[in-house]
Amino acid sequence: MPNPSEPHLAVAMHGIVKRFPGVLANDHISFEVRAGEIHALLGENGAGKTTLMNILYGIYQPDEGIIYVKGKRATIRSPRDAIRLGIGMVHQQYRLVSTHTVAENVVLGLPVSFFFPERAARRWLEEFSQKYGLSVDPNARIWQLSAGEQQRVEIIKALCRGADILILDEPTSMLTPGEIDELLGIIRRMAAEGHTIIFITHKLDEVFAISERVTVLRQGKVVATLETAQTDKTSLARLMVGRDVIFRLEKKPAQPGEVVLRVEALHVLDDRRLPAVKGVSLTVSAGEILGIAGVAGNGQRELVEALVGLRKSQRGRVFLKGQEVTNQPPRALIEQGVCYIPGERAMGLAPGLSVAENLILKDYCQEPFARGAFLDYAVINAHANRLVDQYSVTTPSPATPVKLLSGGNIQRVILARETCQSPTLLIAAYPTSGLDVGATEYIRQLILQQRDQGTAVLLVSEDLEEILQLSDRIAVMFEGEIMGILPAHQADLGTIGMMMAGAQRIPMSEAA
Amino acid sequence: MIVEFILLVLKAAIPAGTPLLFGTLGEVTAERSGVLNLGVEGMMIVGAVTAFGVTYTTGNIWLGLAAAALAGSLLALVHAFASITLRVNQVVSGLALTMLGLGVSGLVGKRFIGMPPRTRLAPLTLPGLSDLPVIGPLFFRYDPMVYLAIILALVLWFMMYKTRWGITLRSVGESPATADALGVPVFRVRYLAVLFGGLMAGLGGAYLSVVYTTAWIEGMTAGAGWIVIALTIFAMWDPVRAMLGAYLFGGVRVLQYRLQPLGISPNLLNMLPFIFTILVLMLSTGEVIRRRVGAPAALMQPYTREER
Ligand SMILES: Nc1ncnc2c1ncn2[C@@H]1O[C@H](COP(=O)(O)OP(=O)(O)OP(=O)(O)O)[C@@H](O)[C@H]1O
Ligand SMILES: [Mg+2]
Numbered sequence: 001m002p003n004p005s006e007p008h009l010a011v012a013m014h015g016i017v018k019r020f021p022g023v024l025a026n027d028h029i030s031f032e033v034r035a036g037e038i039h040a041l042l043g044e045n046g047a048g049k050t051t052l053m054n055i056l057y058g059i060y061q062p063d064e065g066i067i068y069v070k071g072k073r074a075t076i077r078s079p080r081d082a083i084r085l086g087i088g089m090v091h092q093q094y095r096l097v098s099t100h101t102v103a104e105n106v107v108l109g110l111p112v113s114f115f116f117p118e119r120a121a122r123r124w125l126e127e128f129s130q131k132y133g134l135s136v137d138p139n140a141r142i143w144q145l146s147a148g149e150q151q152r153v154e155i156i157k158a159l160c161r162g163a164d165i166l167i168l169d170e171p172t173s174m175l176t177p178g179e180i181d182e183l184l185g186i187i188r189r190m191a192a193e194g195h196t197i198i199f200i201t202h203k204l205d206e207v208f209a210i211s212e213r214v215t216v217l218r219q220g221k222v223v224a225t226l227e228t229a230q231t232d233k234t235s236l237a238r239l240m241v242g243r244d245v246i247f248r249l250e251k252k253p254a255q256p257g258e259v260v261l262r263v264e265a266l267h268v269l270d271d272r273r274l275p276a277v278k279g280v281s282l283t284v285s286a287g288e289i290l291g292i293a294g295v296a297g298n299g300q301r302e303l304v305e306a307l308v309g310l311r312k313s314q315r316g317r318v319f320l321k322g323q324e325v326t327n328q329p330p331r332a333l334i335e336q337g338v339c340y341i342p343g344e345r346a347m348g349l350a351p352g353l354s355v356a357e358n359l360i361l362k363d364y365c366q367e368p369f370a371r372g373a374f375l376d377y378a379v380i381n382a383h384a385n386r387l388v389d390q391y392s393v394t395t396p397s398p399a400t401p402v403k404l405l406s407g408g409n410i411q412r413v414i415l416a417r418e419t420c421q422s423p424t425l426l427i428a429a430y431p432t433s434g435l436d437v438g439a440t441e442y443i444r445q446l447i448l449q450q451r452d453q454g455t456a457v458l459l460v461s462e463d464l465e466e467i468l469q470l471s472d473r474i475a476v477m478f479e480g481e482i483m484g485i486l487p488a489h490q491a492d493l494g495t496i497g498m499m500m501a502g503a504q505r506i507p508m509s510e511a512a
Numbered sequence: 513m514i515v516e517f518i519l520l521v522l523k524a525a526i527p528a529g530t531p532l533l534f535g536t537l538g539e540v541t542a543e544r545s546g547v548l549n550l551g552v553e554g555m556m557i558v559g560a561v562t563a564f565g566v567t568y569t570t571g572n573i574w575l576g577l578a579a580a581a582l583a584g585s586l587l588a589l590v591h592a593f594a595s596i597t598l599r600v601n602q603v604v605s606g607l608a609l610t611m612l613g614l615g616v617s618g619l620v621g622k623r624f625i626g627m628p629p630r631t632r633l634a635p636l637t638l639p640g641l642s643d644l645p646v647i648g649p650l651f652f653r654y655d656p657m658v659y660l661a662i663i664l665a666l667v668l669w670f671m672m673y674k675t676r677w678g679i680t681l682r683s684v685g686e687s688p689a690t691a692d693a694l695g696v697p698v699f700r701v702r703y704l705a706v707l708f709g710g711l712m713a714g715l716g717g718a719y720l721s722v723v724y725t726t727a728w729i730e731g732m733t734a735g736a737g738w739i740v741i742a743l744t745i746f747a748m749w750d751p752v753r754a755m756l757g758a759y760l761f762g763g764v765r766v767l768q769y770r771l772q773p774l775g776i777s778p779n780l781l782n783m784l785p786f787i788f789t790i791l792v793l794m795l796s797t798g799e800v801i802r803r804r805v806g807a808p809a810a811l812m813q814p815y816t817r818e819e820r
Contacts (some may be wrong), residue, residue, distance in 0.1 A: 057693070059692075059693065059818070060817075060818055061816055061818075065697075078692075078695070079692060079693045080695035080697075080819075081697050082742050083695050089693070091693065094686065095690040095693045095694075096687070096690060097682070097686045097687045097690050098809075099689075099809070100679070100682065100683065100686065104682075104683075105683075105690075106695050107676070107679060108679055108680065108683050108690070108691060108696065109680065109691065109695050109696045110676075110694075110695035113676075114676050115674060115675055115679075116674055116675075117675065117676045117679060157694070161694075167636055171754075187680055278640065298799065403820065404820070405517070417614045453582055
């Protein structure tokens, strides 16, 4: 092992241990990054990637272990110390003040001029826009920006503070394919300028696209550090998950039955009260998956929310098994067998409640969980134990608050609740966003399994690969309209891409 | 006749609203950092008794005001320690502070009841301006504290929106995790904001006992602290809007006295400020939602770095 105090190592972490109640998040981790390299940190949900980087950035204090930064022993007690050492971090959940302007976010905490500090921000924003192509409007408020633009603000924040070691925690998980390419370009430019980049991801393609070396984490331990050029996708996947991963799903031909969901010329407004869904018509039959492709923000969210009763539609009608259910409240729809896996995980759960309680959120007022006004915790816990086993949720116990689980496990809890009693209609919005290959594979299989059991599935996703893999028919949404519905075997990336961009429309016929 | 009456109410509304303005400016600052302090009533009354006591003993009104500011911040320190360091529920801690303040002031103030004031604060006279008809008495003949409150409101507004401190303060109240990740000392900012809130509440109470009423009466704040809490929302956490709100409520208070001789039940009139509070809250809540200028997002949330 090289000497940790060698200056060519930008970061050396040795024997890092971090425990959380019931979890050993980092188990004697040793991690070294060379100066000027792009180093990928790969691992499943809950492997401990964020924890390790939070330790380097001073947000968590390690229980054991030592850290060297640029060859010198470092004690990092707070982000302030990390910043002083030239470390910058773009967090997985962006840390931005969403009601403030870009300029205000950039200068926060910087020793710029006391009066009118945003002026300094404008200068920087111009400079970085020229140097790395990071352009954002300094006067825009954060909540008005897309995820990609917000991320640029985060990167600019780190650069302004003179960061030459930049940690990017799953920077691509919220970006569209175009934005991802742009980001990778920016990262390459920064590395060429001499920045050291730590790039956290669980997507294998990205590891190969960008990194020089890769460290794989599994269940809190380092399983390998490799030169990226000397490895391949299959072996990395095996290292990460600990078993072989199937990249192709087994999919039987669909056996569509009667029509379960029929939507007729539905119109829905968005939060700003502008039309978001403009006359959408579609049907989903029992035993088939209708995939809705499209770039996020083209009305998918509003459509789904109208279908599950969270948003009122303006015009048009919705039928469930021939019965009109337009604008019925969620409770009524749930009772008729509509289940919903929301895209934003926080929406599907009560984060402070335990796993067991979250698993009965929909049925808490019914037998056998409730007896009169009281809850029967013996039954609830037994139910939780059964589902935790069946859906392989990794949790210290069913009594753990759900917010402490990793992303993949949180999604399993939602899936377990939504699918455990064979729904009539399953609406899944971005079901695998932010999940690692293992969890993604599991969830896709589960959705197929639901279909085979005769559930009608409406799948909304931005991930074209997911849409193509799972759907029996594919609808493409653009600016609130369906550009066409294709049977999956006729769909190819090119056509769908054109439709997603609004450049092609296929006339609707019920045959499709 | 009517015009005279309106002018009379307007002129009286400014001093009547001044203690509310002091309190509201303080509470706006504390809440902007993410700490709700329901102890304003307690801090104001302690400020009132301290100011009266010190002024009575030393004969120096400025010493009285300074002592009140100090007393208010000391009480606020209790709340800061409980809610920021110990992470006690802010509502509980604030309510406790109010009760503590009311109790302590009653006890300490016993011997000042019925005592005459030893000095008064003379109104400022600005040569020329103060003698103008109508405008003179309406704008240029108040005591110095009235002008101090106005200047503070303007300065605070400027600090909040145009300086580094302001960005820091507002960020800590919106998203302490964001501020912390950039090396901002979240705890220190919150402590200072809460202490400043106490200082201002102390001054507001002091204004009541040594400038406005010039006497110590037990429980003399009479709910002013609660109106401050409501005004903070009405002001949408903005110092300049706080000015508007405080004088409006000052006007309501004045009306309360002016309408009494007309035979309206005093009980009804005593309810006036609180009815008005409820109305104002109902109206401004709508606007708060419409304009997306809600309460600081992290209001009432204690911060710890390692929690998620
Ligand atoms: N603040 C915390 N309190 C309690 N448990 C935590 C905390 N932070 C992380 N954990 C736990 O530590 C483990 C590792 O979490 P971490 O966030 O580091 O995973 P990750 O590799 O970043 O996963 P993901 O891909 O989902 O982001 C998980 O089991 C998680 O539940
Ligand atoms: Mg993570």
